[in-house]
Amino acid sequence: MKKNIGIPIYRGFIVKHLGPTNFLGERIKIIDDRFNQSVTIGYKYDAGNSMDQAMSYLKESGFSVVAVVYMKKKDIILCLMDFQDLESEE
Numbered sequence: 638m639k640k641n642i643g644i645p646i647y648r649g650f651i652v653k654h655l656g657p658t659n660f661l662g663e664r665i666k667i668i669d670d671r672f673n674q675s676v677t678i679g680y681k682y683d684a685g686n687s688m689d690q691a692m693s694y695l696k697e698s699g700f701s702v703v704a705v706v707y708m709k710k711k712d713i714i715l716c717l718m719d720f721q722d723l724e725s726e727e
Contacts, residue, residue, distance in 0.1 A: 647715040
């Protein structure tokens, strides 16, 4: 794990729940602001909340999830710092 001034450096992903539209069901958007990438996955009603589903997606994609940050306007998943791409399975 890389460190800066003695503290660990993590890679953060913003998680947003997207409500249904006239044409699409509920979805989850995982955003990597640093590398300007995002992926949108379908919401599975039997698989837990948006954060649980986003964490599962990241783990299945090879990311090492280490923490979750709940904030007032956005939620963030922290992973060990690596430089793999956030790619869509769709």
